[in-house]
Amino acid sequence: MSAYGTSRHHHPPASFATSASVALFRRLAWEGTVPLEIRVDPKELPANSDRGLECYYIQAPRVSYLPLLMPELRRFLMDVVFDDAAARLLKEEDWWFESEDGALLKWHWPIGLIYDNHTISASVRPSSVASIGVGAGAAPELQITPLKLILHLASPPTEKLLLPPSAEACKQAFMGQLKEADFIRWGNTKRMTGLRKAEQDGIWEGIREHNFDDYWRVASKIVPTTVPATRPSSPPPSSSASAHGRPPSNDPQNAQDRDGAYNVRSVPVRLYLPDGPVIQDLAPPVLEDGTPNTLTHYLSTHLPLLFPLQVSAPDLAFPLTQGVILPPETEMAWLGACLAGADGWVNVCVGLLQ
Amino acid sequence: MEESSLESVDNASAAATTLAGGVLCHQYVVLSPTFKVPTFYFSVHDFSGAPLTLTEVLQLPLFRRDAFEGAQVTTFSVQQSSASFPLLSFGDHPALNVHCWYLHPCGTSAAVEEILDAADADEEQRHLRWLEAWFTLLSSLLDLRG
Numbered sequence: 001m002s003a004y005g006t007s008r009h010h011h012p013p014a015s016f017a018t019s020a021s022v023a024l025f026r027r028l029a030w031e032g033t034v035p036l037e038i039r040v041d042p043k044e045l046p047a048n049s050d051r052g053l054e055c056y057y058i059q060a061p062r063v064s065y066l067p068l069l070m071p072e073l074r075r076f077l078m079d080v081v082f083d084d085a086a087a088r089l090l091k092e093e094d095w096w097f098e099s100e101d102g103a104l105l106k107w108h109w110p111i112g113l114i115y116d117n118h119t120i121s122a123s124v125r126p127s128s129v130a131s132i133g134v135g136a137g138a139a140p141e142l143q144i145t146p147l148k149l150i151l152h153l154a155s156p157p158t159e160k161l162l163l164p165p166s167a168e169a170c171k172q173a174f175m176g177q178l179k180e181a182d183f184i185r186w187g188n189t190k191r192m193t194g195l196r197k198a199e200q201d202g203i204w205e206g207i208r209e210h211n212f213d214d215y216w217r218v219a220s221k222i223v224p225t226t227v228p229a230t231r232p233s234s235p236p237p238s239s240s241a242s243a244h245g246r247p248p249s250n251d252p253q254n255a256q257d258r259d260g261a262y263n264v265r266s267v268p269v270r271l272y273l274p275d276g277p278v279i280q281d282l283a284p285p286v287l288e289d290g291t292p293n294t295l296t297h298y299l300s301t302h303l304p305l306l307f308p309l310q311v312s313a314p315d316l317a318f319p320l321t322q323g324v325i326l327p328p329e330t331e332m333a334w335l336g337a338c339l340a341g342a343d344g345w346v347n348v349c350v351g352l353l354q
Numbered sequence: 355m356e357e358s359s360l361e362s363v364d365n366a367s368a369a370a371t372t373l374a375g376g377v378l379c380h381q382y383v384v385l386s387p388t389f390k391v392p393t394f395y396f397s398v399h400d401f402s403g404a405p406l407t408l409t410e411v412l413q414l415p416l417f418r419r420d421a422f423e424g425a426q427v428t429t430f431s432v433q434q435s436s437a438s439f440p441l442l443s444f445g446d447h448p449a450l451n452v453h454c455w456y457l458h459p460c461g462t463s464a465a466v467e468e469i470l471d472a473a474d475a476d477e478e479q480r481h482l483r484w485l486e487a488w489f490t491l492l493s494s495l496l497d498l499r500g
Contacts, residue, residue, distance in 0.1 A: 106446070106453075162397060162405050162453040163444055169430040176443060180388045183460070193438045277449065280387035 022225055025338035029322050030212045032062040034115040035146040038073065038097075044153045046086040054081055057146065061210050062112025062322060063342035065174070066097055066105065067165040068208055073151065093164055094155050100148040107165035108173040110341050115147050116320050116349040117272055123351035124274040142325065171204045174343050178203070181268035181344025182222055185336075191222045207342055215342065223344065224261040226337045262286055267293075267336035269346040271302060285333035295319060295335070295348075296328040306350065320349040376401055379416065384448050391462040392488055394496070395447050395454040408432070408442075411455065421495040457495065465491050 038056045045054060056076050060069060070092050078087040097105040105114060119142065155164075163169060182192045195203075199218045206215025261267075262285045271279040279302055287293050299307035299319060306317040319326050322339050326348075335346045382395040398406045398414065406414075408429055412422065425434050425441060432442040439458045447454045469487040470480075492498070 108444075162455070163408075163430055166429070168428065169444070172431055172440065172443065173445070176439070176445070179439065184388055189438060189460070277451075278446070280448070 019225070022338055026216065027212060029339055030061075030063060030215070030342070032112060032322055033059040034062060034112060034323065035144065036060050036069075036111070037146040037148045038069075038151050039148065040077065040081065041150055041152050046082060060111045062110060062115070063207060064111050064210060065109075065167075065170040065207075066107045066111060066114075067167045067170050070095060070165070070167070090153065093166065094153060096152050096164055098150045098152060100150070105149065108170055110343060110347075112322060112341065113272075113347050113349075116323060116347065118147050119320060119323075120272065120274045120349045120351035123353075126354075142320075142323075144323075167208070174204060174207065175200065177343035177345060178222070181340075184266050184268040185224065185264040187265055195221065219342075223340065224259055224264060224337055226261045226334055261333040261337035262292070264333070264336065267332045267346060268340070268344055269298070269332065269335070269348060271299075272347060272349040274351060283332050285331075285336070292331040292333060294328065295326055295330040295332065298332055299328075299348075299350075303350065306352075315353055317350050317352050320351060321346060377406065377414070379414070380454075382447065382450075382454070386459045387448050389459045389462070391459045391466075392485065393456055393459040393462075394492055395456040397452065397454045408455070416496055416498075418495060418497055457492070462488065462491065 036058050038058065040054045042054065056073060058069065058072070074090060074092060077090060082090070097107055099105055099118070109117075179189045179192045182189045192200075195218065199221075203215055203218040206212070206218070264285055265282075267283040267285055269280075269283045271281075273279070281302060283298055284293055287297065296307070296309075300309050303317070321335065322341075324339075326335075332346075340346045377398050377400055379396060379398045383392050384395055385391070386393040396416075398411050400406065408427065408431075412427065412432070422432050422441060425432050430444055431440040433440040439460050442455055442457055444453060444455055446452075466484060466487045469490060470483060473483070473487070489498075
């Protein structure tokens with residue numbers, strides 16, 4: 001992978017994305033899954049349950065939420081682990097999740113974010129299984145290992161869990177994040193509040209049922225795209241790259257770009273550090289000199305020591321979004337249009353290289 | 355509230371107060387990274403460390419009796435049916451790694467500006483006046499003297 005040095009001489013024209021490639025990346029992000037290994041706390045298994053079977057493996061959608069997996073977990077526990085008497089006592093409202101190292105899980109986070117956050121936390125532990133080696137082409141190699149979770153079936157004693165996991169609470173968290181993302185982009189939430197109730201419910205149903213078309217039927221009204229609504233022919237890359245860099249003009253084609261990804265006030269993006277704070281700050285799609293804001297620029301602005309601009313500096317860290325290590329020249333506006341999570345936010349998790 | 359919290363809108367200030375009936379309440383004033391206004395975050399636990407349910411939280415003397423009149427209360431939010439955002443919701447504290455309840459900040463800016471316009475605020479002390487107006491607004495929902 002190229003070093004994180006900035007290169008003013010040439011920006012690869014990511015902005016000539018066609019509607020087909022936008023749809024492709026949105027589909028890829030939607031279909032992304034992560035491996036989970038969910039084990040019931042052995043202390044909470046009834047005496048007569050089959051001990052060998054208490055682990056449940058699932059390839060969970062990145063855009064889904066842990067409480068949405070609970071019905072499936074319940075069926076597994078009822079069919080395989082518990083007998084009828086014990087199964088009748090299962091109360092999902094008492095369930096909660098813990099990570100292998102004893103940390104409470106943020107069940108209101110999308111599963112993909114929980115996983116990527118776990119990956120970067122592991123990257124700072126020297127002897128962890130998920131350490132990130134630098135491969136032959138100097139690109140960091142990620143080992144995909146199951147995220148091990150413990151499912152507790154009884155009320156948590158700890159003071160950190162404010163609220164037990166539930167699908168309804170997740171829906172509210174999800175809708176709240178969508179509205180915040182809308183506000184970040186435009187300074188108001190008109191696009192979200194302009195949705196009918198059926199549409200607002202429908203977008204969450206798309207998550208619950210994991211249905212791409214149901215989700216995007218509504219999301220396409222609020223998530224900006226890098227492609228104008230009508231594009232009779234694809235202009236050559238160099239001119240379209242500059243067209244996206246220019247502010248909107250009276251050109252009728254540019255009028256449709258007004259709601260486009262390059263015209264937002266700021267791209268909704270958050271930066272996660274290993275075991276650390278979440279950084280949220282403005283990420284304008286276009287810089288003051290008219291060039292598109294890139295990941296390099298964004299990272300070197302907010303984390304200058306981890307992502308220095310000098311070309312000669314060795315790579316210290318890597319940015320992870322949707323489980324993918326992003327190329328430094330990725331445009332922030334493109335990320336917002338194509339690789340955001342289902343809640344509207346681009347989550348960039350920063351891990352350290354060994 | 356601590357005096358220091360009036361000096362800068364950006365400070366996160368925490369005050370742990372013990373309320374009658376044996377609960378521990380952590381209160382924070384934090385700048386919302388999205389809405390760029392101060393936001394009131396809080397959490398309430400009993401002395402065994404267990405968090406109170408939202409219903410129990412709303413019964414605390416912290417809230418004025420009519421604070422959420424007509425609003426719908428669930429286990430995780432308080433919402434007026436006509437509003438697009440819940441009045442009270444749960445979320446991540448922007449700076450600390452904790453889960454908190456918070457009063458939604460999206461209507462804050464407009465409401466504070468109304469108060470300031472009416473009071474004919476002195477430009478020099480605008481930040482201080484802004485924060486005082488914010489606390490005035492907050493005290494329509496909360497009794498912070500406890």
